[in-house]
Amino acid sequence: MSSSGDLLHVVTNDSISASRKTFGRVMIWGSGALMLLVAAAQLLHMTGSAEFGFENWRPTLYTYITWAICLCWGQVLLHGEHGKRTLFVLPAALFVISLTVFPLLFGLIIAFSDWNLSSPDGRSFNGLENVRQMWADPFYWNAMLNMVWYVLAILVEYAIAFALALALNAEIRARKFFRVAFLLPLMLSPVAVSWMIGKSMLEPRFGPIASLGRALGWDDPSFFGSPWIAKATIMVMDAWTFIPFMMIMILAGLQAIPKELHEAAKVDGANGWRAFWEVTFPMMLPVSITAILIRIIFKLKLADIVIAVTSGGPGGATDTVTSFIFREYRDRSNVGYGTLLAMVYLVVIVIAMTLLMKFAERISRPRT
């Protein structure tokens, strides 16, 4: 995608009258002023220095929406055709900004305060107290470490997904059936999956997998007893849902490799294993890296399975950061501390992902 210059060249001859421009400006600034006015009034009401009879912050929200609409409309009034182009991106941008940037800034304030939603005292600023508490919280660092293990499991998932994609790409019958069957796990809700597999099929007394384990000579199959087995079980369940995702991306990559390349390799005497390592695998490197990076992003959000099946147990062995914060909030309704943990997690993720992307760029760049 080129990033400079319009791909679609449009020559427009707008003649925008001065009164229309004034109207546009007045509308944008007027609605903006109205929003600020209402927000200020609400703030005064909150602090108790004036009485306006507000029940909640809805009025400010409504004036914000009005302002956003006026801003979009004003673009057309002020800039004519150019404004209409801005209109393509502006709604989405405003939407994302108001739903992420604003809560994030707000979250920063919460993160440095002691705020228990169930206690009546409300919010009080407590500086770095939360940071100190986090530093000494072994369960949080344990959850972070678990995330590293969970992310490392992606390599195994990738290998399996690659094998399945190769099999699907071969000349086979009933390809459609296999594709649908392989896709299904991705469609199912993780919570239902965690019930179906985690609770029902892994039930140690009569679950089919436990029976299978017993038949294979595992005396006492318990899948959530010891820390490492529990962790592995969660990994397997998550892999079960997400392998189709990687598989489809890899399959798309495989189908894009020109046939001639395989033929040329065959003529040159490379067969089977060698052809795979020297032709297919290098050709698939960019796709693989994209698939793995996206998978890592999804993995870092892993929570529902853990919450529904083990709720972190035994002893925090299966905790992910998200599920840990979820319980932290559920058990103690401590918003301040939970938000700080989430913020730290975000910073760690952003740094790690940036490094990973830099690294990925280096390997996928064609060697000269």
Next chain:
Amino acid sequence: MTQTQIFHDSPADRAHRVKWFSGRLAVYTLLILWAIICLFPIYWTLTTSFKMAPDVMKGNMVPWVDFTPKWLGWKSLGLSPDTWGAESTVRAEFLKRFANSAIIAVTSSVLAVALGSLAAYGLSRFSYKFAWMRNSDISFFFLSQLILPPVVLALPMLVLYKELALLDTRIGLILLYTLSVLPIVIWIMRDQFSSIPTELEEAALVDGLSIWGAFVTIILPIALPGMVAAFILSLVLTWNEYFFAALLTSTHSNTLPVMVASQTGSQGISWWSMAALAWAAIFPLIIIGVVLERYIIKGMAAGAVK
């Protein structure tokens, strides 16, 4: 036919055939094994919903052979044939959750596809400059939302929604779900639009259409398959979402996953009714998966190959 065979395969050829055969065998074994791994849990849940307690305890698997199917699980949901006509609070509850899930998933997917397609089209056709941000920065800004883990937004949103009286409302969830699938929609649609040649719009503009007119009448119909793919993918993701729903709703706008999860906590699990509930929750998606598989694959493959 009694003639002796004149042409024989040379031993080298026969060795080749054995190799080809074993290769086939390996591929099919892998495929069938994995198909069983994928399908068995779905089968197990479906059959369990028709079992009685002793059947579950014994681990019986094949209906009519190991056990006689009973409507027990579905009866407890009020969805079996004999309870169909009668009043049932559980069924009312279930249908309410189901409707919540459907409304929230469809609305937020429609919103996300609308906002995302517009943004993706704009970014693929025009060059923008908002303050210091150029096109690539704006694209990156949208796509970087994908990295944002939901937990970071969850608690600030909880507090904000409380102040805005949006807690436990469908609108609150719809907004957050739209936000969470928007980057994926933009990712897919950007790919889709950049594969459409700009000459099409140029011709339309010469013929006197405005930019928006050309977008709606010329480009949208061409990009429709991509939009369907993005829509289905969003639908799946929002239907399955649990984390936000568990935090931000309590009684009025609970979605189906919350209902499924809340049942597992209770002691003395009644396996059959849980199985029925879980199966009812995944059933719409199985249908979507089987019927619209093509679009889902198309959507996920977008952007994988450049």
